[in-house]
Amino acid sequence: MSFPDLVPALAARLPELRGRLIANAPLADLIWFRAGGPAQLLFTPADEADLAAFLAALPAEIPVTVIGLGSNLIVRDGGVPGVVIRLGRGFGDITVEDGHRLRVGAAVPDVKLARAAADAGMAGLAFYRGIPGGIGGALRMNAGAHGGETRDALVEARAIDRAGRIHVLANADFGFTYRHSGAPADLIFTGALYQGRPGDPAAILAEMEAITRAREASQPIRERTGGSTFKNPPGHKAWQLVDAAGCRGLRLGAAQVSQMHCNFLINTGGARAADIEGLGEEVRRRVKDQSGVDLEWEIKRIGVPA
Template identity: 80%
Template sequence: MTFPDLTSEIAARLPDLRGRLIANQSLAELTWFRVGGPAQLLFTPADEDDLASFLAGLPAEIPVTVIGLGSNLIVRDGGLPGVVVRLGRGFGEIAIEEEHRLRVGAAVPDVKLARAAAEAGIDGLAFYRGIPGGIGGALRMNAGAHGGETKDALIEARGVDRAGTIRCFANADFGFSYRHSQAPADMIFTSALFQGRPGESAAILAEMDRITAAREASQPIREKTGGSTFKNPPGQKAWQLIDAAGCRGLTRGGAQMSTLHCNFLINTGGATAADIEGLGEEVRRRVKDQSGVELEWEIKRIGLPA
């Protein structure tokens, strides 16, 4: 699908923009599944002020979607109408502050935050080594792994709303719960401040190595995947329900439920977004029929069907 080109219209309305505008940019290459259609317009802002100016001047009827590293995301084959915002280098800084704190741009990969903290002798953030995503997504979904969650370490975060207003949110403002926050849906987070505690770099790095080894042994991290597909129901494990329903290794087109960890969808090569999402829905149906439990997607699915 090819959308009408919005580039000239937006550039004319906002002549002082410093970020990059690309019409009909394929999003498949920006997601870990390597599937999906184009963004009608992809905008990569130069910095927070550039993002705020862009959103303030963008016509209200044009929808805005933000994507991060694309690790926990299915973009449907028809692509995304409107503007897709993807934060880049202007949101990739990490600053070590007093009292074992780190101020981090929303485009920073979770693993990079974990390593920066470890090298600075700041403990309490090593769990981010096990999360395949970026800080912006971690804020949105209260990302966690290996006994830690974003809510445990976050002090505050900054973001820009659809009207172009820069806002600050304290931890309590997020209403964090399991893999969820109640932050406004239109908020594009730009940075966050995390609290750690004193630690020894060698010990923290050793813990990160343990997390890495555990992931490599139990998860298909070298495949085209999106991480955990479904949330764990209260008191249960999604993978156990999927296994009991006979879905380990189940395929549709080029999509497969991993044989290594059956709560991971993978693109074995040549899968479409419809293959991947359709297989996930088939797994949900089989689990519901077998156990009565309705699995909830953890992977975000956006865009139009082909």
């Protein structure tokens, strides 16, 4: 599928833009599932100021979608209309600050944040070693693992709204709940400040290694997957419900429910996004029929069908 080219009009409107604009940019290679259609326009801003200028000048009728490292995402086969924004090197800085604090850009991978904190002797952030993806996504969904959540360590975050205005949000402004942030949907996070506590680097690294071993033993992390597919419903574990409904190993086309951990969907090779999403919906249907529980997607789904 091919969309109308937005680049000429936007380039003329924004002659001083420093970021990169690509029309009909393939997204599959940026998504862990390795499936899905193109972005009508992919914009990679140079830095926060470049992003703010772009958003301020972008016509209001053009939709904006933000993606991170693509670890928890299905891009539908018809692609994503409008502008897809993906933060790059200009949002990848990590700075250790006084008082056991760490300031990071929104494009920093979660695992890199955990390592930087360990190297600085900063405890309380090792749980990020067990979370795929980047800081922007972690802020949006209150990412957590191994007993820790984003809300436990976040001090504040910087963000830009659809009009190009910069905001600073304190932890309390997020309204964090399980795998959810109540921050306005139009905000694009650009960076965050985290609070750690004094710790021994060797002990923190040992904790991170234990997290790595636990993930490798129980999750299909070397497959083309999107991480945990469904949120844990109150009083239940999603994987147990999926297993009880007989869905372990279930297939649709080249998409499969993982045999190792049945709250993971995998692309066994050549799966369409429609196969992956359709398999997830079939799992939801079977779980509902078997247990009466409505599973809620944890993986974000964007774009239009083919």
